[in-house]
Amino acid sequence: MAGKIISKSNWGQFVNSLIRQSGEVFGVKPKDTKYDFGKLSNSNELCLDYDVTLLPPKKYFLPPYDKLVTFSRNRADNTAFTTEPSIEDTRRVIIGVHPYDIKGLTTLDAVFATTDPPDTNYTARRQNTIIIGINCLNPSPTAFAASIDCHTVNSGFDLMLTDIGAGYTITIGTTAGEQLLNKYAITSDATPTELAEAAHLIQASADKYQTALAIPLTEIPALLEQHYENPVWQELGNKCLSCGSCVMVCPTCFCYDVQDKTSPSLTNVERYRSWDACVLTDYALIASGENFRPDAISRLKHRYYCKGKYMLARYGQPGCVGCGRCVTACLPDIASPAATYNKIIEGQVK
Amino acid sequence: MTANKANIHLPQPAKIVRAEWLTANKQKKLFELRLENGRELGYLPGQFVEVSVFGIGEAPISITSSPTSKGSFELAVRAVGNVTNALIKLEKSDTLGIRGPFGNGYPIPSLLGRDILIVAGGTGLFPLRSLIHYLLDNRKSFGRIIIFFGAKNPSTRVFLSELAQWQSRNDIEYLETVDQCDEHWTGTTGVITCLFPEVIIEPAKTTAILVGPPAMYKFAIVEAKKKGIADEQIILSLERRMKCGIGKCGHCQINDIYVCRDGPVFSYAQIKHLEEGI
Numbered sequence: 001m002a003g004k005i006i007s008k009s010n011w012g013q014f015v016n017s018l019i020r021q022s023g024e025v026f027g028v029k030p031k032d033t034k035y036d037f038g039k040l041s042n043s044n045e046l047c048l049d050y051d052v053t054l055l056p057p058k059k060y061f062l063p064p065y066d067k068l069v070t071f072s073r074n075r076a077d078n079t080a081f082t083t084e085p086s087i088e089d090t091r092r093v094i095i096g097v098h099p100y101d102i103k104g105l106t107t108l109d110a111v112f113a114t115t116d117p118p119d120t121n122y123t124a125r126r127q128n129t130i131i132i133g134i135n136c137l138n139p140s141p142t143a144f145a146a147s148i149d150c151h152t153v154n155s156g157f158d159l160m161l162t163d164i165g166a167g168y169t170i171t172i173g174t175t176a177g178e179q180l181l182n183k184y185a186i187t188s189d190a191t192p193t194e195l196a197e198a199a200h201l202i203q204a205s206a207d208k209y210q211t212a213l214a215i216p217l218t219e220i221p222a223l224l225e226q227h228y229e230n231p232v233w234q235e236l237g238n239k240c241l242s243c244g245s246c247v248m249v250c251p252t253c254f255c256y257d258v259q260d261k262t263s264p265s266l267t268n269v270e271r272y273r274s275w276d277a278c279v280l281t282d283y284a285l286i287a288s289g290e291n292f293r294p295d296a297i298s299r300l301k302h303r304y305y306c307k308g309k310y311m312l313a314r315y316g317q318p319g320c321v322g323c324g325r326c327v328t329a330c331l332p333d334i335a336s337p338a339a340t341y342n343k344i345i346e347g348q349v350k
Numbered sequence: 351m352t353a354n355k356a357n358i359h360l361p362q363p364a365k366i367v368r369a370e371w372l373t374a375n376k377q378k379k380l381f382e383l384r385l386e387n388g389r390e391l392g393y394l395p396g397q398f399v400e401v402s403v404f405g406i407g408e409a410p411i412s413i414t415s416s417p418t419s420k421g422s423f424e425l426a427v428r429a430v431g432n433v434t435n436a437l438i439k440l441e442k443s444d445t446l447g448i449r450g451p452f453g454n455g456y457p458i459p460s461l462l463g464r465d466i467l468i469v470a471g472g473t474g475l476f477p478l479r480s481l482i483h484y485l486l487d488n489r490k491s492f493g494r495i496i497i498f499f500g501a502k503n504p505s506t507r508v509f510l511s512e513l514a515q516w517q518s519r520n521d522i523e524y525l526e527t528v529d530q531c532d533e534h535w536t537g538t539t540g541v542i543t544c545l546f547p548e549v550i551i552e553p554a555k556t557t558a559i560l561v562g563p564p565a566m567y568k569f570a571i572v573e574a575k576k577k578g579i580a581d582e583q584i585i586l587s588l589e590r591r592m593k594c595g596i597g598k599c600g601h602c603q604i605n606d607i608y609v610c611r612d613g614p615v616f617s618y619a620q621i622k623h624l625e626e627g628i
Binding site: 256271276310 | 359360362363365402404405407408409430431434443444445447563564590591593594598599601603605606608
């Protein structure tokens, strides 16, 4: 595969050019002892040798607080009002997205962009955002992306980097990515040796994952079909705090709540959506008081079935990309899809 | 900020052109609405809209009028949640926000020529009224029309003049019951399933269409099956917390089914295997 190479000093200059001239630029930054995506003001804030970020880049496409509509009272006639759409879709570049998070965005695309009707706000942001990915060479101890084929991607990015020490090899994914390079970066064609080195590093990274799902992800639906009554759901559900942390950090979870907020003058209302979680108590509650998943067991089970079965059935995309964030976020340590599905496979439920 | 004509989140203002209480205790109200842009809503019986009340929020409400009546549409509302409690306080010439119509609606083409057994439990009459009006406006296209209506007690009965009309028509078999009677009630007393033994149907020709609370489904489906009606011909409408109406927010999910997109109308055959379905 043809590719480019950029030296690390030229890379820094490229990022600084983007910050100056290409809208908002976000990238991976250290945050205490961890990492997170944040707005860049200089290339030296960027840290591309990281294991996993606290939150996935989902927040740039489906923000935790997403204003949808403004309602305004008609001043002359207080029985009437008008409605205005609201879409924050500034041009953006996101730097340092790992392949599993790119897969996560592909899943979100299936929900919000390619399934009718497309979500106006999501698609506007997606179209206005450049993704510069980087292969993950030192995965997090809780990640299992390699075992579900989410540690590499062939698409879903504009540019994809691999750190080979002296510089980054660059795979061009789109013409938009190529134009950005042509305009702002000093690159050269990567030599066969450099490309071989990158390929070797990516291959070697697969062996660094400490966790693995024991069977292919595509076999999970059939497995779950056989285990609706498995005692594992009770065992894990009894420990679940219904806190929603596993969902909040997930790159593929997309469910949302809609709320209206009235201005103090009572003349304007802002409708926004915010992240919601199927494991929260009142998620499936209806007005009459009926709750279709009233206990933690049925809610946690729904999460596992959604991730392992329903998402594939409905969207043809995985509901889990093996990033391991939920494993880290879960206090009672019951959220790992790999660990739970493996438990069922092994029949080791106690 | 970009304006987009096809914005899926944007409600269209609609004017209330008529509002009337449906019960003496002012817990249920009928609204006739017109979209302010002058367009027809364009809907099928069994579909719903997302209704915005200014400053309160949005809730899914089934359409109770039939598309055979043009120019406006009707919503019947029972005060149960935040939005509906605020909604019933609104009056003629107030404005609502409308998104939709959403959902699949009743499978009208597959009902043509068939006998229709309608089973309406309480507020379940609201969406079914849309279908009943549609059937009556196209009366010759359908076989027998049998309507069962069950209310909690006589005071919760709604659309009284229409109920009386259905009762008096020769081309409808109308039966009703109340769970609890009062001193004035002369009709049947008992839960809605007590009406099933009252009619003889031809199961192969009959489609049963049920709308009511989850508890009603459990028992009414059994009765319909006892009559010999096939699972594919038992049609019901499910209630869930449909926040977006467009298959995104996830609240109405039952396994891999989204009630707002794939339903709310399902055949019993489609959903009987689903955990949490009924």
